Amino acid sequence: MENLLNIFIKSIFVENMVFAFFLGMCSFLAVSKSVKTAMGLGIAVVFVLVITVPLNFMVEKYLLKKGALIWLGEGFADVDLSFLTFMIFIAFIAAMVQLVEMIVEKFTPALYNSLGIFLPLIAVNCAILGASLFMQEREYENVLEAGVFGLGSGIGWLLAIVGIAAIREKLKYSNVPDPLKGLGITFILTGLMAIAFMGFMGITL
């Protein structure tokens, strides 16, 4: 239990997807002009991460790792499909995003309408594939740990994008030098936020 809490806190603050690894920066910069849309995209990312990370964990464990196919019979003990990781992961993510989109559309049309175009775009958000690849690299022990990591990373990303969106809304009233306007100042702001987040570094529970 403590272990799970540790992974959770760590993935939100210490190893924040945006501030520590710069993942999902493209949509982070493009969709952070208003808090409302930022919130919508953030929730969609949390949603997809919670599903895809544990799913890819299972795929890795029972399909891709060396000797993972042993459940098919003794003859498969030596099969190592790990070179296919990228392709399988991205295929599963694309499929899951499609599925999530259909489910959300069917059961909660209101949420579906508010997410709009963001839901399909998540398939190419690097935070999603990044989380799966980190999950693989860090060798979590079971599905639960992987799931908690997915949830934490998602919430961390949500926190980051809502934070920057709020700052950018206020920024409209500030006098920024012309060449810095828009993209430039957003980069510097993100840098300053990242410095603040570094205050969490080294926390272990």
Added chain:
Amino acid sequence: MSNQEKEPILSAKNLKLLTEPLGRNNPITVQVLGICSALAVTVKLKPALVMALSVMIVTGFSNLIIASLRKFIPDRIRIIVQLVVIATMVILVDQFLKAYVFDVSKQLSVFVGLIITNCIIMGRLEAFAMANKPWPSFLDGIGNGAGYGLILVIVAFFRELLGSGTIFGYPVLERLGIYGTGYENNGMTILPPMALIIVGLIIWVQRSRDKSLVEKK
């Protein structure tokens, strides 16, 4: 169409495809594409250079492949086809790096895999390769990869010089005797936030030199 076929291989128009993304139409500072992986690999020059070359190869060749196939790809499943082509290229690059420069491959960790979701590649495929001939598309891909690489190398140069006092691992500052004057390495530049701030500053410099890039609002 016929006059286009007679065009020399490196005509002015084609050359422009190659050079525009280096400056005015840079993928990172102007098109805002591919930032995700751009920043994490810039602590040292060597991984940054390897990453830049990998991205250049993947954009160039996936542009080439998609442009050659563009008439056969059904519109509705084009994203999946594009992803498969990109993923194949990335797997090739990844296996190559693992075989020949294993230490760099370890440093780059997940970021090689993340080239797949690098928006530069998808963006160029959608915007250029789907509507153009293979050769210009190939040049466009290489050009954009190079523009991306240029920013990567600039950022990495400053981070490595100010943070570790070295260039490609060679202790420049120590040899110049700068430490004798009481200068110390700025550890801050090695940390992630500095990469963002350096890119912000590059954008500032570029836009104050080229006013047409300034965002209205």
